[in-house]
Amino acid sequence: MAAKYGLMLHQMDVKTAFLNGSLNEDIYMDQPDGYLDATQPDYVCKLKRSLYGLKQSPRMWNQTIDGFMIKMGFKKCESDHCIYIKRDDQDMILVVLYVDDLILASSNNELLKSTKMALSKRFEMTDLGELDYFLGMEIKNDRKTGMVTVQQTKFLKSVLTKFGMDNSKPVKTPQDPGLKLTKNMCEQECKHEDTMCNVPYRSAVGGIMYLMVATRPDLAAAVGSLSQFSSDPCPTHWQALKRVLRYLQATPNHGLEFTREEGSRICGYTDADWAGDIESRRSTSGYVFMMSGGCISWKSQKQRTVALSSTEAEYMALSEATKEAVWLKVLLGNLVR
Numbered sequence: 001m002a003a004k005y006g007l008m009l010h011q012m013d014v015k016t017a018f019l020n021g022s023l024n025e026d027i028y029m030d031q032p033d034g035y036l037d038a039t040q041p042d043y044v045c046k047l048k049r050s051l052y053g054l055k056q057s058p059r060m061w062n063q064t065i066d067g068f069m070i071k072m073g074f075k076k077c078e079s080d081h082c083i084y085i086k087r088d089d090q091d092m093i094l095v096v097l098y099v100d101d102l103i104l105a106s107s108n109n110e111l112l113k114s115t116k117m118a119l120s121k122r123f124e125m126t127d128l129g130e131l132d133y134f135l136g137m138e139i140k141n142d143r144k145t146g147m148v149t150v151q152q153t154k155f156l157k158s159v160l161t162k163f164g165m166d167n168s169k170p171v172k173t174p175q176d177p178g179l180k181l182t183k184n185m186c187e188q189e190c191k192h193e194d195t196m197c198n199v200p201y202r203s204a205v206g207g208i209m210y211l212m213v214a215t216r217p218d219l220a221a222a223v224g225s226l227s228q229f230s231s232d233p234c235p236t237h238w239q240a241l242k243r244v245l246r247y248l249q250a251t252p253n254h255g256l257e258f259t260r261e262e263g264s265r266i267c268g269y270t271d272a273d274w275a276g277d278i279e280s281r282r283s284t285s286g287y288v289f290m291m292s293g294g295c296i297s298w299k300s301q302k303q304r305t306v307a308l309s310s311t312e313a314e315y316m317a318l319s320e321a322t323k324e325a326v327w328l329k330v331l332l333g334n335l336v337r
Helices: 057-071 109-122 153-162 192-196 201-214 217-229 235-250 310-336
Strands: 008-014 028-030 044-046 083-088 091-098 101-106 125-130 137-142 147-151 255-258 267-272 284-291 294-302
Touching: 008 109, 008 137, 083 109, 083 310, 091 109, 101 109, 109 125, 137 153, 153 201, 153 235, 192 235, 201 217, 201 235, 217 235, 217 284, 217 294, 255 294, 267 310, 284 310, 294 310
Parallel strands: none
Antiparallel strands: 008 101, 008 125, 028 044, 083 091, 091 101, 137 147, 147 255, 267 284, 284 294
């Protein structure tokens, strides 16, 4: 959206967000250390506001900021309740909420300033200025050329360093096309539990999974395959995982790139293999949707049932892609209408 309409992107952070929530039920706590009433040591405190650690705190905070955004004249996006939209004549402003982090996108500088001022007046905020780093993603918004790039180079390098792969030999693909991973890849006499007990397999899968979810659709198939063996990986699985890290070593600057294109057309692709899992014989579905020259949604997932034919596997993949396409169409309609 920012690339297509040349929107300004700014970021704000709410300080101690959960403390802004008002409780709608009675909750008591022990008197805090340093504030104990010596005359009434057995008394407890009744909370007026939510605290960090309460299970109610996230919900109370969301209700508080949601009510304030509605009061300001914003409308909640029907397809994604974390997006708020406000239109003023020919201009609009979008506010994207992620817990206590906010992204503001607007075509009008005055509208952007007034929204920031209203938020800062109601909550204790930190104005971080133009958006350049958000949840590990490095974002560049060039309004002159209409290009927006999203990368995770810094996070990627930290993952490689964490697992000792920062000086590894790069490879051109994340997976070995001739290798089919299974649960029982070791010989029966192999006691890989002894060799794998100190290997950070799950942690490494989690690291590359965050890259895949945010900016790297090229890792989707590899992550989907490797994550199946997190409970009991063997050395072969670990070598396959290290190959993904070596691929990241070769492609540290890969990410998403969006350009200013005419129209708001979404283009999607979907495909499936057939009986690709040699143990369960389940197929794997995959899809990717493009807009403004970049990927906006992608997925690679093993199908829940065994397809009796390649046609059936393709139809199941098409069904998943169609559901995503319908949601994206509604979301885009909410944003641009």
